[in-house]
Amino acid sequence: MQEKLDNQIIRLKLVVSYDGTNFSGWQRQNDKPTIQGEIEKAFFSVTQKQISIIGSGRTDEGVHAIAQVCHADIDKGMLVKFDSLDKLKVALNHYLPDSIFVKKIVKAKSVFHACTTAIKKIYVYDFYMGDKNPLLENKAFYVSKKINIKSMQEAAKEFVGSHDFIAFRAKGSTEVATTVREVFDCRITASNLYNSKTYRLTISASGFLYKMVRIIMGSLIKVGEGKLTTNDIKTLLDNSTEWDKKTPAPSSGLYLLKVVY
Secondary structure, eight states: OOOOOOTTEEEEEEEEEEOOTTSSOSSOOSSSOOHHHHHHHHHHHHHSSOOOEEESSOOOTTOEEEEEEEEEEEEGGGGTTOSSHHHHHHHHHHHSOTTEEEEEEEEEOTTOOTTTTOOEEEEEEEEEOSSOOGGGTTTSEEOOSOOOHHHHHHHHGGGOEEEEOGGGSOTTOOOOSOOEEEEEEEEEEEEEETTEEEEEEEEEESOOOTTHHHHHHHHHHHHHHTSSOHHHHHHHHHHTOOOTTOOOOOGGGEEEEEEEO
């Protein structure tokens, strides 16, 4: 059912980046700092009104975003003092902590919804081996053992396609209509950060289950360690059953890269 907005209300689309290290995830919580909570506080400081923002999805505690998308419905009268949405962006960033930055604000159509109209989300997960690099603390997962990257790259291909990902969903999540998701791309490539040889898992899908990317990453690490095989991954996807030995990779290496509409 199409949502109808009052003629005096406009919908704004925001693109936000953040370092999630010191936040308890995206979703607003009364007693803990969250990304949503901080942005809503900034809106109140700017407009003196309680404004709720809706994100494309909930990132977990410690997870980062390069381009999270959210929307807010604003009364036109609140924007009279701003010559442009760029001025509003500057005002919001003034009240936000340095670890959160609004990159862009544009007017959106009333049918736009940051969560429900998204057709694809892209996450990346950074990890590295060798000498520990303090500059990568809370930014990439340090793997203390030597692991086989080639075997991980082969196993990553198994996730591509439409599968039941129930084995790669954390317990305690909100019930969903289906645990089937379509993965468009899943690959591991080499890179270099702060003079350390690093690796990046890039995964895009129609949607993700609770901690799905971190569990996929943790499973691929097990493949690299020789504790799982590519065939084990295939079997877990084919069986469509719960798996009690799943181990999510730490949140610190995970980034929401992009949301496609």
